[in-house]
Amino acid sequence: MAVRFVSSxxxxxxxxxxxxxxxxxxxxxxxxxxxxxxxxxxxxxxAACIHQAELEERWNETNQKVVIATRLEKMLxxxxxxxxxxxxxxxxSSRTAxxxxxxxxxxxxxxxxxxxxxxxxxxxxxGEFIGHYFGNPNPVxxxxxACISGVLAINTAAMMLKxxxxxxxxxxxxxxxxxxxxxxxxxxLSLSQTPCKPFDRDRDGLSLGEAAxxxxxxKTSFPEKGDILFAGGATANDANHISGPSRTAEGSVxxxxxxxxxxxxxxxxxxxxxxxxxxxxxxxxxxxIAIQRLGLSESPVNSYKGSWGHTLGAAGIIETATLIESMKxxxxxxxxxxxxxxxxxxxxxxxxxxSKPLNTCLKLASGFGGCNAxxxxxxx
Amino acid sequence: xxxxxxAFCHIKKNQVFLNGKSIFSAGSEVDMRxxxxxxxxxxxxxxxxxxxxxxxxxxxxxxxxVLMKEVDESTIEDKSxxxxxxxxxxxxxxxQLFQDSIQSDEAFFPSPSVFVYTLPxxxxxxxxxxxxxxxxxxxxxxxxxxxxxxxxxINQLFESKxxxxxxxxxxxxDDQSLDAFVYYVEEANDQRDESMxxxxxxxxxxxxxxxx
Numbered sequence: 001m002a003v004r005f006v007s008s009x010x011x012x013x014x015x016x017x018x019x020x021x022x023x024x025x026x027x028x029x030x031x032x033x034x035x036x037x038x039x040x041x042x043x044x045x046x047a048a049c050i051h052q053a054e055l056e057e058r059w060n061e062t063n064q065k066v067v068i069a070t071r072l073e074k075m076l077x078x079x080x081x082x083x084x085x086x087x088x089x090x091x092x093s094s095r096t097a098x099x100x101x102x103x104x105x106x107x108x109x110x111x112x113x114x115x116x117x118x119x120x121x122x123x124x125x126x127g128e129f130i131g132h133y134f135g136n137p138n139p140v141x142x143x144x145x146a147c148i149s150g151v152l153a154i155n156t157a158a159m160m161l162k163x164x165x166x167x168x169x170x171x172x173x174x175x176x177x178x179x180x181x182x183x184x185x186x187x188x189l190s191l192s193q194t195p196c197k198p199f200d201r202d203r204d205g206l207s208l209g210e211a212a213x214x215x216x217x218x219k220t221s222f223p224e225k226g227d228i229l230f231a232g233g234a235t236a237n238d239a240n241h242i243s244g245p246s247r248t249a250e251g252s253v254x255x256x257x258x259x260x261x262x263x264x265x266x267x268x269x270x271x272x273x274x275x276x277x278x279x280x281x282x283x284x285x286x287x288x289i290a291i292q293r294l295g296l297s298e299s300p301v302n303s304y305k306g307s308w309g310h311t312l313g314a315a316g317i318i319e320t321a322t323l324i325e326s327m328k329x330x331x332x333x334x335x336x337x338x339x340x341x342x343x344x345x346x347x348x349x350x351x352x353x354x355s356k357p358l359n360t361c362l363k364l365a366s367g368f369g370g371c372n373a374x375x376x377x378x379x380x
Numbered sequence: 381x382x383x384x385x386x387a388f389c390h391i392k393k394n395q396v397f398l399n400g401k402s403i404f405s406a407g408s409e410v411d412m413r414x415x416x417x418x419x420x421x422x423x424x425x426x427x428x429x430x431x432x433x434x435x436x437x438x439x440x441x442x443x444x445x446v447l448m449k450e451v452d453e454s455t456i457e458d459k460s461x462x463x464x465x466x467x468x469x470x471x472x473x474x475x476q477l478f479q480d481s482i483q484s485d486e487a488f489f490p491s492p493s494v495f496v497y498t499l500p501x502x503x504x505x506x507x508x509x510x511x512x513x514x515x516x517x518x519x520x521x522x523x524x525x526x527x528x529x530x531x532x533x534i535n536q537l538f539e540s541k542x543x544x545x546x547x548x549x550x551x552x553x554d555d556q557s558l559d560a561f562v563y564y565v566e567e568a569n570d571q572r573d574e575s576m577x578x579x580x581x582x583x584x585x586x587x588x589x590x591x592x
Contacts, residue, residue: 234516
């Protein structure tokens with residue numbers, strides 16, 4: 001029995017489909033720009049936001065049920081709808097389940113919006129709303145584990161498929177750029193003054209982004225050549241600090257080791273690593289240490305966050321969806337914002353697109369609370 | 381083999397129960413937040429950082445502290461002990477507190493020490509630091525404690541050898557009430573009580589054992 005990825009969608013500052021996002025990342029385009037919106041933050045700040053007019057236009061085309069939805073719910077529904085449209089999967093089947101990944105969900109409903117049930121501020125209620133929209137009979141499980149939520153949700157989906165109950169899991173994730181989140185990261189002094197520069201010597205913090213993403217996983221006894229399979233996944237905790245990564249990369253090392261051991265691959269077999277790469281000094285140094293400690297330093301590393309920012313609960317999903325495209329086309333994407341190496345341990349960070357057979361790849365994520373996640377993908 | 385529950389702790393209605401027996405209580409007139417603090421002092425643990433945590437983390441941390449006194453921590457293989465928690469409100473009370481500090485431009489004082497607690501898994505991070513637990517982590521949100529999901533997820537973690545023990549449970553709080561049910565699951569062992577298997581039925585029973 002294998003678990004394969006059958007479809008995906010990405011809605012971000014760089015487009016409304018996986019294909020459009022992939023093409024823009026291939027060109028190292030940057031969706032991060034300056035916003036001067038006192039409702040979001042009292043002074044100008046940088047972020048990567050979804051094109052509002054296009055989102056509304058697509059919503060009006062799609063929403064034939066005339067449901068009244070929040071901005072986040074529109075993103076989630078549009079993302080699932082597009083990913084699903086490329087498959088024949090029945091979302092109303094009891095053999096299909098939905099997993100939702102988000103950190104803050106409809107947090108903007110702390111200021112109630114007329115005609116929206118204020119209870120949808122609760123993450124499980126948001127999940128229920130999405131499940132009802134698609135007529136899915138199963139409870140929508142909600143994963144909320146800081147910035148590893150997306151990767152954890154994919155690992156969880158693969159685990160659910162190992163049991164008897166389900167044939168398909170739809171993993172969907174989203175988070176918004178809100179006053180809440182911008183003010184929080186500002187208070188941590190962790191936002192960059194310029195579009196973020198992952199793994200660069202001069203990196204000075206992260207950029208926030210908003211996105212929604214969907215990955216559809218399928219259980220199969222007969223994987224076909226070229227299929228991208230879920231090979232292994234794990235999480236681990238640093239048990240060290242709640243708002244900063246371990247200086248020895250302890251949790252990340254354990255997560256990677258366990259994911260690789262489940263997948264049955266050794267370090268020399270990892271062709272490429274898509275890192276968390278937030279562009280904070282501590283995160284990128286920590287990842288360089290984990291990669292070095294595990295003998296993975298020969299694998300080219302990149303981060304997509306220089307293009308669409310840190311999209312929190314969506315990050316693990318849209319980044320894995322992009323990594324899958326990368327594997328299908330045997331092309332490692334460039335790291336927008338990266339120019340000069342400057343991490344504790346030396347890494348091979350891709351500046352330009354790089355053609356290389358990509359059979360086995362590693363996806364990393366880390367977050368507040370000392371949490372770390374790793375995921376291994378393999379091409380059949 | 382189905383893993384087994386080796387200890388469990390309830391905290392609700394100003395009472396702390398360990399393995400079904402009341403070990404600490406306060407009168408109903410005592411504010412629930414004050415109750416949590418005095419219950420923590422009662423454990424005898426000196427940990428000043430506890431008093432800086434938000435209300436959710438305090439509650440989860442207290443439950444874990446009571447529970448882990450039942451576990452021989454020297455036997456923990458930290459790398460393969462997991463923490464899997466869930467609740468209903470995520471961190472809504474703390475979210476509201478942070479929102480109040482940013483609501484207007486005139487009174488705009490966002491604090492990083494409040495913001496960090498607007499993620500529910502911070503509670504797991506605090507517990508991980510205290511008990512040196514570095515294994516699998518997950519936080520889920522559901523409308524009520526969901527034994528079906530907890531057994532499905534955690535038993536699968538055991539089956540795939542990702543954990544050999546797991547601290548798990550439900551840590552819920554809103555403005556009016558709190559409800560924590562935290563338990564420890566370990567690999568099945570012949571010496572252990574078979575009636576304590578980590579099943580949906582057992583979790584349902586244990587969750588309600590102190591409802592009177």
